[in-house]
Amino acid sequence: MTTLLDDLRLAVTPARVRDHQSELNLYRRDASNFDGNTSVVCFPTTTDEVQAVVRACVAHRSPYVARGSGTGLAGGATPLDGAVVVSLAKMNRVLSVDAAARQAWVEPGVLNLDLSRHVAHLGLHFAPDPSSQQSCTIGGNVANNSGGPHCLADGVTAAHIVALEVVLPEGDIVMIGGEDPEPMGLDLRGAFVGSEGMFGIATKICVRLTQNAPAVRTMLLDFTTVESGAETVSAIIADGMVPAALEMMDALCTRAVEEYIHAGLPMDAAAILLAEVAGLSHGLEDEVARIIAIGTAHGARTVRVAQDEAERALLWKGRKTAFGAIARIKPNYYLHDTVVPRRKLPEVLNQVYEIAQRHDLLVMNVFHAGDGNLHPLLVFDKREPGVMARVHAAGEEIVRVSVAAGGVLSGEHGIGLEKRDYMPLMFDPADLAAQASMRSAFDPTGLANPAKVLPSPAGCGDVHNVPEGAWI
C-alpha cells in the first residue's frame, strides 16, 4: 500500500512535492490570514500531472486545494485539515494568441498583468483588473470571478472567459465552454467561474481579449460631503453613462494616500471621485462635459482633468496604492467587500461610519462606487487588547447593513471561509440547497476544497462569528 506522498511523488516528480515544515508554512493561508494547515504542496506543470495529483488525492480520500498566487482575501485558498495544496504557479505559459478572433489560451498560473502586457502590442488587453493584478493569476481570477475598477463598463471575469480545460474532481479531463459562442448543453463554463476551487481545477483557460480604447480621459472631482459624491455617482448612471471606472475615496483615505504619494489630492475633501471615460473622441468629450456638469450640480468643489498620461497614472496610483498608504496610520487592517444598490451608497456609508465609531475603530473607504461595491477598511493595531473582538463585531454589522439595504455579501473577493457562515443572511435554505446541488454534481467526491462557500447544514439559519485569526 503506497502512501499519499509516494503517489504524489509519482504523479509529478519528487522535487516538485514539498513537505518540509518551513515550506508548508508558506502555504497555510492566502492573503486573508485565515490560518489553515497543509501536509504537502505539489507543483504540477502539465494537465496530466494535475490529473495524476487529483487521482492520488481521490485514491487516498485526501482533500486538496488549488492555489494560484494566494492573493485571495476570503480564505478560499487556505488549506484546512492538512489538505494537499496544488500550486498552479509553474503552469504559467501563454499558449496561443489569436489577434483576429481576440482570444488567447493561457495556463492558470499566468499573472493577470503579464497577460495584458503580452498582448499590448496587438492593441488588446484582458479587461478584469483586480488591484492585485501584478501578482494574482488568471486561474485565481477564474476561481473568484474577480473584478476590478474597469469591470464597471466591461464586466467581471465571467464575461471574459470563453472556455476552460478542467480536471474534474473525479479526475476526468474535460473541455467546458468553447471558442464557439453557443457550446452544447448547459453553461458549465459560467457555473465553473467563481466556484472557488470546489468544481475542479482549470488547467487551460481561453480568455476573451478586449480592444484598447482609442482615447481615455481621467478626472478627479472633490466634494465637501460623502453624500454629494455618492449622489453624483447615481446621477451619472441615471444620465445613461457607463464610465470605464468610477472610484471613490473618503476623507481619511484621501489624506493617507496624499501623504504617501503627493499627487496633489485635496487634503480637506470629504470625498474624491475618480472618473474615467474611454472610447471614441466625440463621445468621450461629451461624457467628460456631462460628468463635470453633473458633479458641479451636486456640489463638486473642483474638477481636475488629467492633462497627460503621467498625470493620469499619478491619479490611478493614488487609487491603487491606497492600501499601502494605510499602513502609515495603523499597522493592521481588515478589508471588507460588500455591494449595495448605488442609490443606497450615502445611507450605507453613514451606517458604516456609525458602526465604526460605536466600536471605537477607524474606518476608511476606498471603493468601486460605480457598481456600488463598498470596501470599508477597518484600521487598527492588533496589539491593542480587545481590539479584534471589536473588529469582528463591526465587520459583521457592516455585512448585515449592506444586505439589509438590498445588497449582497461580496462583490469580488468571494465567500471562501470569511463569509461562508453569512450566506444565510442572503439565501434561504432552499437557495443554499440548490447551490449545494451544483457542488454535488461537479464534485461527488467532496474533496475539492471542502468546507468553503457553503455553510454546513447545521449552521443554516444561524450566523456564526468569523473564525479567529481573520485579519490582515
Added chain:
Amino acid sequence: MDLSGFAADVGNASAGPVTIAGTSSRGGAVDGVRAVVAPEGIEWIQADEMTVSCGAATKVVDLDAALGEVGQRIALPLSGTVGGALAVGHSDVRRLGYGPVRDVLLQANYVSAAGDVVKAGGPTVKNVSGFDLCRLLVGSAGTLGFLGAVILRTRPLPQVSQWFSTATDPWATFAVLYRPVSVLWDGTTTWALLEGHADDVREQAVLASLTEAEGPPPLPTTGRWSLPPAGLTALAATTGFVAEIGVGVVHHTQPAPQRSLSAPLVALHQRLKTEFDPFGRLNPGVDLLDG
C-alpha cells in the same frame, strides 16, 4: 414579486410532469404535458441602477418599450417572453456589442422541481456571493427549474444607432472598427451596426468605407450554427449563410452539424439534472444534448 401561486401551479413531485408556456416564439411548451404560465408584468425599473425586475412571462418588447421611456433598453432578442429568451439563451445579432444573453440575468426566482421558490444570484450589478446558479439556468430550457421572476441588467440607449454595409472583407472591417455592435457577413457583403455619438459613428463609417444600409440582411432560420470566430473563414466559398463576425453564430439555410459531448460531460449533465429534477418532471423530453 409573489410567486406562491406560480409555485402552487407547478406543484411538487406528486403533481407529475409539467411544462411551461410562453408565446411559443421559440418552440413552445412540451406537447401533451400539463402547462403552467409564469407571472407577467414589470415590478420596478431602477434607472439609476440600470436594473429592472419583472415576471418571466413579460413580453420582451413590452419591457424594452418601458425601458425606452427612461432612456434604456434590454439586451435580449425582441420576441416572445423574458423567461423564454433566458431559458433558450440565444442572443440576437447584437451579441458582439451587447454580450451574450447569460450576462443580462442578475437574479432569478424560480420554482424548483420540488415546488419550492428558489433564489439564484442577487439584485446588484456586481455579485460573487456563492455559486453562479444564474448562469446554469440561462439556456437550460426549463429543465432545472421554471423562471418566475427575474432582475435584469439594462443598457443605456445610444444617441445614434445605424446599420451600414460594404463590399470590404469582413475581417478588415472588424479589425478597423472600435467596438461595433454587430458585424455580419454573407460571403459577399459585410454589414455593421454602429452606435454611439453621431460624430463618432460618422467617422468610423468613413474609416471603414461603409455606406448606410436599411438594416441587417434577412437571416436564414433553418440552422443556427456555433463556430469558433476564427473558423468563419472556412465559409468563404459557400453560400446560404449570414455569419456574426467576432462571435461565431452562423444563421444558415442548412441545419447545424451534429455535435456531441464527451462521456464525462454527459455524466455531469445527468448528475445536474438528477440533483435539480430527480423525477424528470420539468419539461419532460427536452434534451439539451440532442444533436
